[in-house]
Amino acid sequence: MFENLTDRIQKVFKNLRGQGKITEANIEETLKEVRLALLEADVNVETTKLFLEKIKVKALGKEVALSLSPGQVMIKIVHEELIQLLTPKDKTANKLKFAPAPPTLILLAGLQGTGKTTTAAKLAAWLKKDGRKPGLVAADLVRPAAIEQLATLGKEIGVPVFRPENGEKALDVCTRAVKTALQNDCNILILDTAGRLQIDEEMMNEIAEIQKKLKPTNIMLVVDAMTGQNAVQVAQAFHARLPLTGLVLTKADGDARGGAIFSITSVTGVPIQFVGVSEKMDGLEAFYPDRMASRILGMGDMLTLIEKAEEVARQSEMTKKLSKPSDFNLDHMLEQIQQLTKMGSMEDIISMLPGDHAQKKQMMAQAPDAKRIKRMEAILLSMTKKERQFPQLLDGSRRRRISQGSGTRPDEVNTLLKQYDMMKKVMKKGGMMQKASNLMGGMGKGGFPPMGGGMPGGFPGGPGNFPGLPGR
Numbered sequence: 001m002f003e004n005l006t007d008r009i010q011k012v013f014k015n016l017r018g019q020g021k022i023t024e025a026n027i028e029e030t031l032k033e034v035r036l037a038l039l040e041a042d043v044n045v046e047t048t049k050l051f052l053e054k055i056k057v058k059a060l061g062k063e064v065a066l067s068l069s070p071g072q073v074m075i076k077i078v079h080e081e082l083i084q085l086l087t088p089k090d091k092t093a094n095k096l097k098f099a100p101a102p103p104t105l106i107l108l109a110g111l112q113g114t115g116k117t118t119t120a121a122k123l124a125a126w127l128k129k130d131g132r133k134p135g136l137v138a139a140d141l142v143r144p145a146a147i148e149q150l151a152t153l154g155k156e157i158g159v160p161v162f163r164p165e166n167g168e169k170a171l172d173v174c175t176r177a178v179k180t181a182l183q184n185d186c187n188i189l190i191l192d193t194a195g196r197l198q199i200d201e202e203m204m205n206e207i208a209e210i211q212k213k214l215k216p217t218n219i220m221l222v223v224d225a226m227t228g229q230n231a232v233q234v235a236q237a238f239h240a241r242l243p244l245t246g247l248v249l250t251k252a253d254g255d256a257r258g259g260a261i262f263s264i265t266s267v268t269g270v271p272i273q274f275v276g277v278s279e280k281m282d283g284l285e286a287f288y289p290d291r292m293a294s295r296i297l298g299m300g301d302m303l304t305l306i307e308k309a310e311e312v313a314r315q316s317e318m319t320k321k322l323s324k325p326s327d328f329n330l331d332h333m334l335e336q337i338q339q340l341t342k343m344g345s346m347e348d349i350i351s352m353l354p355g356d357h358a359q360k361k362q363m364m365a366q367a368p369d370a371k372r373i374k375r376m377e378a379i380l381l382s383m384t385k386k387e388r389q390f391p392q393l394l395d396g397s398r399r400r401r402i403s404q405g406s407g408t409r410p411d412e413v414n415t416l417l418k419q420y421d422m423m424k425k426v427m428k429k430g431g432m433m434q435k436a437s438n439l440m441g442g443m444g445k446g447g448f449p450p451m452g453g454g455m456p457g458g459f460p461g462g463p464g465n466f467p468g469l470p471g472r
């Protein structure tokens with residue numbers, strides 16, 4: 001996501017490396033570059049101008065602490081301002097709201113093909129996971145295949161779908177769904193509507209009427225990140241007809257230049273609530289301004305990653321029992337490998353780590369591929385439980401037996417045991433960050449480094465250990 005922008009911004013800050021302190025001259029120089037990077041990413045000119053002015057004021061007034069380099073100070077300021085820019089005035093506005101009396105309604109609107117139907121189903125899956133009882137309402141009566149598309153997705157995620165019956169219009173099917181939701185065991189309804197142009201009077205009236213009659217608690221506009229500035233205009237036009245409560249920015253996984261994300265909230269006042277990051281049903285992320293700002297600046301998104309790791313770990317009894325890091329044995333390693341595959345593809349995981357595009361490419365090249373992970377799993381499964389618990393038992397003849405049993409080469413068994421030693425060392429060092437990183441680290445083609453030590457720039461840490469893209 002936003003690869004070009006991230007790469008460019010990182011370059012700007014790298015150029016500040018080696019400069020002793022912040023001066024008016026190097027601020028000007030830096031901001032000129034940031035400006036170009038933002039405009040290239042299709043960020044609105046006005047937004048860019050205001051953004052840079054704020055940064056300049058802050059930077060000029062900044063005493064540079066001895067421990068920080070100008071690059072670090074600047075990136076910290078930019079990070080803070082970016083969070084400001086992405087945060088709506090009403091800070092609670094970025095959450096879904098629930099109606100006092102069920103069913104809660106979520107009305108989705110937007111242009112054709114932006115991802116409304118996909119988002120409707122993703123949202124339903126997300127709510128279901130959260131313990132709620134969603135239902136989907138097929139209210140797109142324009143595109144012939146739309147109802148079937150929603151029905152198929154509903155089936156896939158196990159959520160009921162309300163379909164239009166003989167001659168019903170969009171408003172009719174929504175109204176009927178609201179009336180029958182509770183008896184169908186649904187307390188939240190997601191209304192998937194037809195795509196429409198903001199200038200199509202008739203179609204805009206249709207959705208405005210649904211809004212007026214049913215008064216949905218959440219009215220969300222689904223916008224395609226790939227459309228850049230156009231998305232901002234569309235959002236303004238829809239907001240003029242419908243009191244939007246939130247935005248979903250879809251296809252953020254594409255080569256979107258990303259511009260819309262910066263200005264859409266500051267221009268319309270409507271918060272981004274979700275970001276679509278794949279076509280799949282789990283490809284929806286809650287939007288957090290601070291995390292997005294970190295991602296854009298190439299600081300990675302360790303929080304999302306750690307959350308994912310924790311979610312996987314929650315399901316695992318064994319990890320809970322691991323009270324002392326020094327207890328870490330091959331059983332735990334086996335479990336981590338099995339968890340790793342549950343966290344998503346290596347590509348997803350790496351995309352959330354700190355680093356620029358080139359560094360990530362390199363990590364990708366070094367990361368273990370799915371086949372290799374399977375072989376590691378096979379080796380571990382060929383050991384006895386006792387051998388996994390007491391790795392010191394693994395002498396030459398046992399290793400040979402394991403290699404034969406798992407159909408792998410003896411050197412693969414040895415490598416795995418070395419990696420285990422390395423992981424154990426890292427485990428002993430550290431807290432949660434380390435544990436999360438252990439899920440990923442230490443398993444590469446002989447050298448995908450555990451992140452705590454080996455990652456370019458290290459971890460986002462406290463103040464003074466600002467993730468170090470720029471000079472240290």
Ligand SMILES: Nc1nc2c(ncn2[C@@H]2O[C@H](COP(=O)(O)OP(=O)(O)O)[C@@H](O)[C@H]2O)c(=O)[nH]1
Nearest residue numbers: 112113114115116117118250251276277278279
């Ligand atoms: N890569 C990617 N594709 C998406 C995303 N959301 C939707 N799509 C795809 O965009 C296309 C249009 O989606 P659809 O939900 O039918 O759009 P609608 O016309 O607004 O209902 C489909 O091929 C979806 O799979 C996303 O977040 N990422």
Ligand SMILES: [Mg+2]
Nearest residue numbers: 116117140146
């Ligand atoms: Mg649709």
